[in-house]
Amino acid sequence: MIRAEYKKDLNNHFLIIKDDEMMSKSYQAKMMTGNLIQGLLPCRLRYMNGQAEFCYEIGSKEALGKVYENQEIQYDMLHEFFEHFLQMMKELDTYLLDSSCIILDKDFIFLNLEKKQWYFCFFPKDDKDGTQTMHSFAEYILSKVDHKDKNAVMLAYDFYKFSMKEYISIKEFETYLYTKKKEMLKEQEDFLINEKSNENIDFKEGDWEMEPKEEIEGEGWEKERKKRWLFLTLQGADIILFFIYIGFYFQQKGLWSNGILGQWNMDALTFRKEEIIVMIGGVVLIGIFILVWMLKNQPKSLNNEKEGLIKEDVIL
CATH class of the missing domain: 1.10.510 (Transferase(Phosphotransferase); domain 1)
Incomplete structure (x- = not known):
């Protein structure tokens, strides 16, 4: 049975265990009191009335x-x-x-x-x-x-x-x-x-199939589709306007009916300098307008965007 008591002085707080079995002279006691061993309470040996006491420093522990x-x-x-x-x-x-x-x-x-x-x-x-x-x-x-x-x-x-x-x-x-x-x-x-996945994924009612919120709501995808179709429409319009413009000049020169139904009238295929400048300038202006719009509003690849959103929502 270990008999222990606590004592305090001005500087420290001690746990005192009295040695009733004359173990103070053993190898274990000498190594323990002679070294500061990590994880053990610091201890020193003292004698009171001829009896050995082990004093363990507790401090604020x-x-x-x-x-x-x-x-x-x-x-x-x-x-x-x-x-x-x-x-x-x-x-x-x-x-x-x-x-x-x-x-x-x-x-x-x-x-x-x-x-x-x-x-x-x-x-x-x-x-x-x-x-x-x-x-x-x-x-x-x-x-x-x-x-x-x-x-x-x-x-x-x-x-x-x-x-x-x-x-x-x-x-x-x-x-x-x-x-x-x-x-x-x-x-x-x-x-x-x-937890991260649940924040960005909804479940269909009555079903375990998971769908990204962006795909369920459809607003982001719809905007990209509209941009894509407008982009293709303007590209086609540029080509159509070019041929209409050329056809208009051919008709003015008498080449439309003769050129399609009969022989080309090469004498009529002459343009003044001003006409050439106007024709080229019109095509260039239309092309510049289309190019600027494409650079500002070029739609992203829907497949790549979809993969990116899914990765961002599902993967931590």
Whole structure:
């Protein structure tokens, strides 16, 4: 049974655990008090009335049990907790420390609320039943998660099953946690894509066929069709006006009836300089007008525009 108490001084807040089993001289105690190990509460050893005491610096950190006394644990925080837990366990291997000395209890795990960093309490002891300790902690986590958060419940329950194994493999749990994170990111990505698609796609009543809003409303497509037909009409009108203009001059010169029904009257096929200028000028003016209009109002390809709108609406 661990006997702990809290003490404050002018500069800090401490968790005090008394050593009743003479573990203060062990290798574990020397490595823990002689090094600042990432993920562990800083600790120093002191003696009071001949008894060793481990003093853990808490500062402004809050115990897990107090932080979630009146609230439930969400998936993001739970996943972050396990990431810090696994990182801390790797640090223990670096210093050849026994992971069963970690006190997995809601009153001995602390959170720096400002930095969102978790800290654990390492206490050298002879009790090596780490499996039972982790199992009890897993039961606590399972009872505190938000049961409306499906992902949090699944993660807590998988940790609970993991804690029931006879041999606990941290590497195995790390692999599971990494895979779970990838699955979550994939689900979030798919959700965002579906949300974007639903914003731009309507469903026909009573049918599952999806159609872009622009195509259902038809206003944009109708404008493009009108432009297309006007464009083609003006192109044809330019050609027709040209031949009418030429035909008018041929008729004035006596070439229309003779040229079509009989022989061409080559003597009549003479134009004054002014007539040539007027004829060419009229054709050029009509051509310039058509060219300017085409450059300003050239319709887009309906097929390409349709593909572009569909891609813009459906693809994130």
